[in-house]
Amino acid sequence: MDFLGLELNSSIKNGLSEAMDSGRFPHAAVIEGGSHSDRLKLARLLAASSVCNGKGEKPCLVCSSCLKSFAAAAGKKKPVLKALEDNLRHPDIAEVEKEKDRVQFGVRVVRPVIENAYIVPNEADLKVYIFPDAGVMTAQAQNAMLKILEEPPGYIRFFLLCESRNSLLTTVLSRVACFNLGAVQPETSSRSKKPELARQAAAKLARAITAPRDYDLLIETAVFEKDNQLLELSLAELELIIRDALVVKSGGELLSSSPDAAKVLAKALPVPRLLNLAEEVRKLDDAVKRSCNNTLLISRLCSRLRA
């Protein structure tokens, strides 16, 4: 495999080359670590190599697929590396972006991608989907992908990009190969710490809902005062915890990253109250997307969740 001057450590280069050259590249790979831009460039290079129909080292840069992938930059090494900064223009390579006004991306984005993935490639032997922000994929969205990750059509390659594999469900990780680009670049690290902060905040909210004192909920909501994005992420996670609490009562697979908090809720509250809570959280979630007045939202959250 030709890395076109992309700077990577030799062990990851060897691992990727071996997988690509032997034709045994995994159908789904997580690329973690490094910077957002490094992950994306590598995924695009691997995508171009996947659809390349040249005989020798890939990407060959001269076959009809490579000409499409690299459009204006074909044939020359440096402009090609530059071309990796932009979307590749091959009909069998797609980058799946989250909806612009959302901090996470959910099942609404993922479902059509999965449906599309069952349709054979347009012209290449393989069809590639890159998820540049897999780290902010909701648990429901990840869950929706389990079946296709478990039994993918033979022509599929998924690249899931994230700062850390810890942002993905273990059920997803058990079905993919992971490539680590090394230490996360500091300039992007606050971006991905947020989902983890939201998971912690949601677990605390869940416990505060059934705490003996009203005051506990007020304390846990203080972190949202100046952070609308954290509030939105935390509500999404809280919705999952409440859903899990209902699952605890009826049986099934838990999806949230705080099963203990879900069990506490399940023990403390009857089903009708949990359903009512889920509805309230969903309404608050809608309100967060429409308003930036966090003080108002937080007081609404405190009064509705403790009812």
Ligand SMILES: [Zn+2]
């Ligand atoms: Zn080629």
